[in-house]
Amino acid sequence: MTGAILLAAALAAADPCAPVAPAAERDPAAAAAYRRVGDEERAAGARDTAAVAYREALARDPSDAASRDALGALCRAGAAKRDPFAEGLRLMDAGDPRGAIAAFQEARVGGPDPSAALLQGICEYEIGEDRKAEPLLREAEAAPAHRDAARFYLGLVDLRLGETDAAAALFDSAAANPGFGPMASDLARAARRSGKLVLSFLAESGWDSNVILLPTGAAPSGPVGDGVYALSAAALYRPWGESGPYLRASGVLHHQFQITEFDLDGGSGAAGWQLGPDARHLSAEYDYDYRLLGGSPFLSAHRLLASGALTLGDVVLSATYSIRFESYLSSTYAPFSGVLQLAEARAAWMLGRSLWLAVAYHVGRDVVDQAYAYYSWFEQGPRAELRWQITRDLRLGLQAAVSFRPYDVLDPDALVGVKRSDTYLDGTALVEYELGDRWTARLSVEALRAFSNAAVFDYGKVVPMLGIAYALGL
Amino acid sequence: MNVAGLLLLGLSLAAGGPGADGHLLTGARAFREGRYDEALVEFRVAQNLGAPDAAGYAGAALVKLRRPEEAVEAFGGVDAAGGDALLDYYRALACYEARLYLCADRILAGVGERSGPRIAEQARKIRADIAAELAREPGQGAIDWYLSIGSSRLEAGRPALARAYAREAQGLSERRRDGYRRSDAAALLARVERAASARGGR
Numbered sequence: 001m002t003g004a005i006l007l008a009a010a011l012a013a014a015d016p017c018a019p020v021a022p023a024a025e026r027d028p029a030a031a032a033a034y035r036r037v038g039d040e041e042r043a044a045g046a047r048d049t050a051a052v053a054y055r056e057a058l059a060r061d062p063s064d065a066a067s068r069d070a071l072g073a074l075c076r077a078g079a080a081k082r083d084p085f086a087e088g089l090r091l092m093d094a095g096d097p098r099g100a101i102a103a104f105q106e107a108r109v110g111g112p113d114p115s116a117a118l119l120q121g122i123c124e125y126e127i128g129e130d131r132k133a134e135p136l137l138r139e140a141e142a143a144p145a146h147r148d149a150a151r152f153y154l155g156l157v158d159l160r161l162g163e164t165d166a167a168a169a170l171f172d173s174a175a176a177n178p179g180f181g182p183m184a185s186d187l188a189r190a191a192r193r194s195g196k197l198v199l200s201f202l203a204e205s206g207w208d209s210n211v212i213l214l215p216t217g218a219a220p221s222g223p224v225g226d227g228v229y230a231l232s233a234a235a236l237y238r239p240w241g242e243s244g245p246y247l248r249a250s251g252v253l254h255h256q257f258q259i260t261e262f263d264l265d266g267g268s269g270a271a272g273w274q275l276g277p278d279a280r281h282l283s284a285e286y287d288y289d290y291r292l293l294g295g296s297p298f299l300s301a302h303r304l305l306a307s308g309a310l311t312l313g314d315v316v317l318s319a320t321y322s323i324r325f326e327s328y329l330s331s332t333y334a335p336f337s338g339v340l341q342l343a344e345a346r347a348a349w350m351l352g353r354s355l356w357l358a359v360a361y362h363v364g365r366d367v368v369d370q371a372y373a374y375y376s377w378f379e380q381g382p383r384a385e386l387r388w389q390i391t392r393d394l395r396l397g398l399q400a401a402v403s404f405r406p407y408d409v410l411d412p413d414a415l416v417g418v419k420r421s422d423t424y425l426d427g428t429a430l431v432e433y434e435l436g437d438r439w440t441a442r443l444s445v446e447a448l449r450a451f452s453n454a455a456v457f458d459y460g461k462v463v464p465m466l467g468i469a470y471a472l473g474l
Numbered sequence: 475m476n477v478a479g480l481l482l483l484g485l486s487l488a489a490g491g492p493g494a495d496g497h498l499l500t501g502a503r504a505f506r507e508g509r510y511d512e513a514l515v516e517f518r519v520a521q522n523l524g525a526p527d528a529a530g531y532a533g534a535a536l537v538k539l540r541r542p543e544e545a546v547e548a549f550g551g552v553d554a555a556g557g558d559a560l561l562d563y564y565r566a567l568a569c570y571e572a573r574l575y576l577c578a579d580r581i582l583a584g585v586g587e588r589s590g591p592r593i594a595e596q597a598r599k600i601r602a603d604i605a606a607e608l609a610r611e612p613g614q615g616a617i618d619w620y621l622s623i624g625s626s627r628l629e630a631g632r633p634a635l636a637r638a639y640a641r642e643a644q645g646l647s648e649r650r651r652d653g654y655r656r657s658d659a660a661a662l663l664a665r666v667e668r669a670a671s672a673r674g675g676r
Contacts, residue, residue, distance in 0.1 A: 030519075037518040044544065053515045111543040112573050112623070142573055142616055147607065 016051035017075035020058040031061035038070060045109065047074050048083075083107075085116055095313070097123035114143035122153055128277055130157045148174045155187060160277050162241035164195035164473045192437045195473030198236045204442065204467025205229040211259045213450075216458045227257040228463070242277045246285075264298075266291035272305075279311040297329040316348040336375055338368030354389040362403075374420070379405040381424075397430040411454070423451040440469045494525035501531060510538040534564040542571030543627075543635055551634035552577040552641060559588035563597065574638050575604045576645040612646040614654050620646065621655060624662050633670045640666060 038053030051074050057067040088103030104120035107113055121136030134157055141150035155170035171188035193200075209225045234250040248270040255263045272285025284306045291299040302325045309318040324340045341364065348358035364379040381403035388396045407420040430444045442465075449460040501516030514535035521528035533548035545568035546552065549561075552569060562585050569577035582597040589597075624639030644659035 033519045033522055034515065036522060037515050040518065041515075046539075046541065049511045049514055049539070052511045053518075056515060111541070113540075114573065138615060139619070142607075142619070 016048070016055060017071070020055050020062070020071075022062050023059045025060075026062075027060040028064070031057040031064050031067065034060065035064060035067045035070075038067060042070065042074070047077075050074060085113070088116065088119060092119060092123060097126045101127075112139070114140045114146050118143075118146045118150055118153075121150070125153055125157055128280065130160055133157050155191070159187065159191050159194060160242050162194075162196040162238055164191045167191040167194075189434070189437050191473065193471040193473050196237065196239055196241070197474040198471065199474070200234045200236075200469065200471040202232045202442075202467055202469045203230070204444075204465045206444075206463060206465035206467075208256070208461060208463045210459060210461035211256055211262050213459045213461070215456050216460060217455075223258055226259045228254065228465070229257070230254040230465075230467075238274075243274055243281065245271070245273050247271050248285075248287075261294035263294055264291060265295075266299075278309065279316070280309060282306075282308045293330070293333075298333065299326060299328055301326045314350045317346070318348075319343070319345045335372035336368055338366060338376065340364065340366045348385075356385075356387040358385040359383070360385075374407060374409050374411040376408040377405050378408070379403050393434040395432050397428070397432070399426075399428045399430075401426045418454050420452060420454045420457065422453075422457060425449045425451075435468075438471055440471075442467045442469060494520045494523040494528070497523065498525055498528060498531065501535070505531075505535060505538075510535050514539060530558070530561045530565075533568060534561065537564050537567045537571065540571070542568045543632075546572055546574070546638055547632065547634045552638045559585055560593065563589055563593050566597070566600070569638075570600060570604075572635075572638070574642050575607065576642055577638060579604045579608075608649070611651070612649050617643050617646050617650075617655050617659075621658055621662060624666075628662070628666055628669060633666050637663065637666045637670075 034053045034057035038050045038057060041047075041053055042050035051071060054067040054071040054074070057064050058071065061067075084103045084106040088100045088107060091097075091100035091103055101120055101123045104116040104123070107116040108120070117136045118140035121133045121140060124130075124133035124136060134154065137150045137154045137157065140146040141154065143150075151170045152174040155167045155174060158164070158167035158170060168188045168191035171191060206228055207225060208228050211226045211228075212222075212224060214220055214224050230253060232250065232252045234248070236246065236248050238244060238246040249268070251267040253265050255265075266289065268287060268289040270285050270287035272283055274281050274283035276282065284304075287303040287305060289299065289301040289303065293299075303322055304324075305320065305322040307318065307320040309316060311317075321343045322341070324342075326337055326340055328334050328337045342362060343364075344360050344362040346358055346360035348356060351357055360383045362379075362381060362383065364377075366375075366377050366379075368375045381401060383399065383401035386396075386398045390396055401424075403422075403424040403426070405422045405424065407422075410419040426446070426448050428444060428446045430442065433441045435441055444467075445462065445464045447460070447462045450458060452458045497516045497520035501513045501520065504510070504516060505513035514532055517528045517532040517535055521532060529548050529550065533545045536542070536545035536548055545564070549565045549568060552574060562581055566578045566581035566585065569575070569581060579601055582601050585593065585597050587594045620639045620643035624636045624643065627633075627639060628636035640659055640662040644656065644663065647654055647656040647659055
């Protein structure tokens, strides 16, 4: 019983809104002195201290109505027990950045608070309010204790706004702090490869084991496999950073050493608009693609694409839809001209600090001219990707996909004689090693196995490639 | 020895009125026990009853309560003469928490070893942090910020703080080769002095 009473008394003492126990002697003059301090503290916004003063006043003069009313008002508002900074921390940990922003803003009303400014700036960044985040992070940057953290997040803001030179400098500065070192160094590298204008180049060479798609078990009448070399270049221009308009152009040269009729060259250009940062956006684009096969015009295609992404904690959900109007330009391939639609839904997770897993499912529909309806198909299938950042400079990527492609109608050509149905197994392994801020060495192996109820379309191939890539952000 | 111990020693030797001294003593006990809200209330009551040293002790409690601007005001601004080494340390902390780094560095330089080895070590660490930050030429944005805050504090009727921020802006401006906004800092200081004279106070 005694312990419970003492515990109750201790709890009451800790609760500023608990009933006030009168002092042994009444002292109205002292009560007035405490009430004056209570009024001063309340006017200064220090409600906890004001509550303490009013309680002392009431203890010395229980008839002090002014102190009783003031304490009652503080307790009704609940402010006597509330620390806005602590509340902001709680909301931030609970995944409510908008609520945390309001709490940190309240915590900063009384004067400079670099800690609150830093956390409020981080929350603003998390909800994509980069313009609001920047002055808050600048405020926190001036405090030595928060300098490195503020510069790290300022770098993230600049990176998202396309100010990559500034971002790289901020990351380099933050990297001196052991808590941010590795991540900041990686982001500095990413910043030097990012920017409003990004140029990238890839040169690679390897082997294609089945250039002509020779059917499984068929006897070759000439070369089947061949060495291959490829050059590609791309440019991406985003004048407003991640969110806003963009232009993209690319060119590719993919040549065989001997079987030159399968040389593939081409270029494409795209214009689009993205609403929101990469982590949470909607985008739409128009793309034009032109290809040469064996040096002759092969394909002209117009494409419309819409995509979106949403980040929920460690999960990124995304979806893409495209419709492509294809015109095959040679008489041999002209029957394949038509409209190709593709849609894919994807989910990606961070598994720990260095592992990333994605699963996707796609559906596709290719409709060609009615006269060649046996070339039209419907396709669907799953895909899985795994990326592993083994060390700071070394990463491994694995991808596996299955596609089921039944064709619409029976092929009247006796060469086939069946209503064709194909299944594709596609696997890729990629190892990348960073050679510096802009250079990357790549080793890839792609394996494709096509199963078909039409033997002529049943084949397999393996394509190992070794290459080097360069990316420059301006 | 912390503020509470210093205060208790002083009170045992001082000849003063029982009213104010009683509140100082109660405040010192609360401070020692970490009940800084209660300590502040007692020090404020003592200050209102005329205790001459109570403002400094209230400043120390305000530092503990993370209310640095009010602490700077309680200590009498950044120009008040130093006295007790421990209270000077709290004065420096108030400046530091209010981002008045030149003020903090100046006061900590005077604290030295007077307040004991533990405080001296903490003072050295803070001065090292400040030195690292001030090694670079101050940015224009920082000077703009101090002048902006100083103006707002002057408009809010808090001249001691306005003076503190203006002094900080002035000091940072003098560290720039281009003397960015030095004249604005001087103008703000002049406004602060005029306002203080008109009010007849600090």
